[in-house]
Amino acid sequence: MSISRSLSDLQLEIRNECLAAGRDPESVRLLLATKTVEPARIAEALKAGHRLLGENKVQELKRKFTELEPLQPEWHFIGHLQSNKVKDILPHIQMLHSLDRMSLVKELNRRLQDQGRTLDVLVQVNSSNEASKFGLPPEAVADFVETLKGYPTLKVKGLMTLALFSSDEYRVRECFQKMKRLFEELKGDRFTHVEMKELSMGMSSDYKWAIAEGATLLRVGTKIFGQRPYPDSYYWPEEK
Structure with missing residues (x-):
């Protein structure tokens, strides 16, 4: 099946899942996760009218940015970002999905x-509480976000999580429900310096559950581009 047809089918599925959940289909956006996907295949999606792309590796993003720039995609960085890579990534992205520690905050702020x-x-946010994953524990997020008042170069637009890798719907949806509760908490009066509008959660294996629990950004790759040569754990999250 062509990438264009796969995109069209997925967008219809997303629409139907939104309607089934009583949500406006316009409230959910699709971000194509492009890790290991060659620029020529990404270009097919862009030529089909898609614009929002997400990359996990800095070097991959730099290479793809140059090759795909004429098609004007919007790039988000969705992988773990080392502080020493900040200078390399900033010229290429409109949003970072993985802010998770003060050392990264300070380096981003300095460069910006x-x-x-x-x-x-x-x-x-590490919503599954797995030691192998990056992200703040849910109970630490509010204080972390409060601290970001002192760093006005960083415009907090929401939260991101990588749910438990599992076929157990109940356990995966628990992660998403936890995120939704936290998302709503951060809309409170205490956090006037943030704009809670994005909840980035859900991938090819669990995006339907994520939609039902309030996701606004879905990070989907294999459903459009096919299986990758290595498991997801090879690409993201990286080993701590």
């Missing part, structure tokens, strides 16, 4: 101040 600009960010 030097450039006289801001960056939209999502705070990454």
